[in-house]
Amino acid sequence: MIKIVYITKRGKKIAEEIKDVLDYYHYDNKVEPIKDFKIERNEGGFIFIMATGIVLRKFLDEIKNDKFKDPFVIICNENKELIPILSNHLGGGNYFSKLIANNINGRVIFTTATDVNGKVGIDELSKMLFLETPKRKHILDINKKILEEDVSLTLPKYWKLRNLNGYKISYHDKYEVVVDDSIRLKPLKIAVGLGARKGIERYKVYWAVKKALFLRNIPVWRVDAFATIEDKKHERGILETVNKFKKPLIIFKREEINEIYEKIDLEKSEFVYKHLGVYGVSEPASILAVKKLTNKDFDSIKLILKKFKRNGVTVAIATENL
Numbered sequence: 001m002i003k004i005v006y007i008t009k010r011g012k013k014i015a016e017e018i019k020d021v022l023d024y025y026h027y028d029n030k031v032e033p034i035k036d037f038k039i040e041r042n043e044g045g046f047i048f049i050m051a052t053g054i055v056l057r058k059f060l061d062e063i064k065n066d067k068f069k070d071p072f073v074i075i076c077n078e079n080k081e082l083i084p085i086l087s088n089h090l091g092g093g094n095y096f097s098k099l100i101a102n103n104i105n106g107r108v109i110f111t112t113a114t115d116v117n118g119k120v121g122i123d124e125l126s127k128m129l130f131l132e133t134p135k136r137k138h139i140l141d142i143n144k145k146i147l148e149e150d151v152s153l154t155l156p157k158y159w160k161l162r163n164l165n166g167y168k169i170s171y172h173d174k175y176e177v178v179v180d181d182s183i184r185l186k187p188l189k190i191a192v193g194l195g196a197r198k199g200i201e202r203y204k205v206y207w208a209v210k211k212a213l214f215l216r217n218i219p220v221w222r223v224d225a226f227a228t229i230e231d232k233k234h235e236r237g238i239l240e241t242v243n244k245f246k247k248p249l250i251i252f253k254r255e256e257i258n259e260i261y262e263k264i265d266l267e268k269s270e271f272v273y274k275h276l277g278v279y280g281v282s283e284p285a286s287i288l289a290v291k292k293l294t295n296k297d298f299d300s301i302k303l304i305l306k307k308f309k310r311n312g313v314t315v316a317i318a319t320e321n322l
Contacts, residue, residue, distance in 0.1 A: 001028045001030060001042065001043050001044060002022060002027055002028065002029040002043065002044055002045045002096070003029070003032060003043055003047070004019060004022075004029060004030065004031045004032070004047045005031075005032050005034055005046065005047070005049065006031070006032075006033060006034065006049040007033070007049070007050045010078045011049040011050065012031075014049050014078065015049055016031065017104045018076070018104065021099065021100050021103040021104060025215050026215055026305060026306065028044075034050070039059065043071050044091075044092075045071045045093070046063065046071060047076060048073070048074070048075050049075075049078070052075050052083070052085075055085075060073065067087070067136075068090060068133060068136075070086055070087040070091055072086060072091035072092050072093035073087065073093065076106070080101070081106060081107055081108075082100060083097075083111065084108070084110070085111070088112055088115070089112075089121055089123040089127055090123050090126070090127055090133060092127065094110070094124060095127070114146060114166070118165050119165050119166035120146075120165055120167070121139070121142070121143040122142040122146075122179055122183070123139045123143070125153075129161075129187070130187060130222060131177055131185040131186065131188065132185050132186045132187075134183065134185060142179060142183070146166040146167075150166055151166060151167055151168070152167070152168050152178075152181050153168065153170070153178070154170050154171065154172050154177065154179075154181075155169060155170075155171055156171070156173075156174065156176070157173060159171070159222070160219065175187060187222075188319050189294050189319065190218065190222060190224050190317065190318075190319045191223070191225045191226070191227055191250075191287075191318050191319070192209060192213075192226045192227070192286060192289075193228065193281065193283060193284070193286030193314075193316040193318070194209070194226055194228045194242075195229070195272075195280070195282045195285070195313070195314040195315075196235060196238055196313045198235070200237035200238070200312050200313060202240040202241055204311040204312060205313050206241045207310070207311075208310040209241060211308070211310060212305055212310075212315035215305060218317070220247075223245070224247070224248075224293055225247055225249070225289050226238075226242045226245070226247055226248070226249045226289075227252060228250075228252070228282075228285050229252055229253075229257055229276065229278065229281045230252065232281070233249075250289045252285055252288050254276070256288060257285065257288070258277075260283075260288060261279050263298055264298060266283050267280065267283070267306070267307065280314075282314040282315055283303060283306065283316040285316070286316045287301050287303060289318070290318045290319060290320060296320060299321075300320060300321055301319070301321055302319055302321035303316060303317070304318065304319055305317040
């Protein structure tokens with residue numbers, strides 16, 4: 001949940017604009033006037049439309065705890081200038097600042113050295129490419145070094161990243177990312193769950209997947225697998241789309257799908273249950289696929305895009321949660 005907090009009438013109007021952006025990108029969010037605002041400690045981020053001093057004196061000490069786990073904090077003034085001040089890289093403060101500014105005709109004011117100099121720090125790199133989190137020492141060392149020179153970055157050969165500020169990119173046959181010839185970061189597994197009405201056309205599945213990946217800024221080459229239920233294993237629109245993306249399709253039985261709803265609190269659809277005997281397909285399929293790819297417990301898997309519906313297709317995206 002992202003909380004958007006305001007004080008003035010002008011601030012409320014901007015808060016509603018920001019909410020529209022977050023709604024479009026399917027991020028859970030809530031707008032609150034400052035008089036009703038409470039920190040519940042389960043938030044993913046905060047956007048304060050008010051003076052910096054108010055946030056620093058009144059709220060920041062209660063929010064900040066650990067650089068690796070803190071929710072992001074963004075301050076926005078009434079000129080729509082957004083300043084990410086906490087958890088800018090790992091927490092997504094920079095990402096959300098840019099996302100919002102680009103959609104409300106605002107601008108971002110960066111304060112961290114790598115961002116001011118147009119470089120991508122290793123912590124932001126890990127967030128952007130869905131990699132395991134670097135060690136604290138590596139973040140400090142690489143982000144300092146990258147300000148003075150380009151650092152080597154070795155990627156899996158089929159990843160289609162060609163240019164990145166601060167790095168000299170090369171490729172290898174291994175499924176790992178190597179920074180500065182010595183720091184090895186494991187890519188997190190990403191799975192896309194698919195559901196669709198019977199006889200769905202390929203183009204509808206294809207564009208629903210493309211839109212879902214766009215909403216989470218994930219290139220197709222970064223996806224590890226697609227997944228669906230056994231009832232859809234011969235669905236031509238799904239099969240042709242997955243084949244076009246050249247990714248594996250993992251099929252799960254109804255029993256496996258239903259077990260997920262006993263272990264994880266997911267939205268249930270009585271309509272889907274009536275027709276397929278399960279309460280949903282895309283969300284549990286994506287979670288099960290990551291579990292199959294990693295052999296991790298469900299606590300280590302995160303649903304990063306809840307069920308997204310488009311033209312008779314449902315799409316969900318899950319990944320490892322380290």
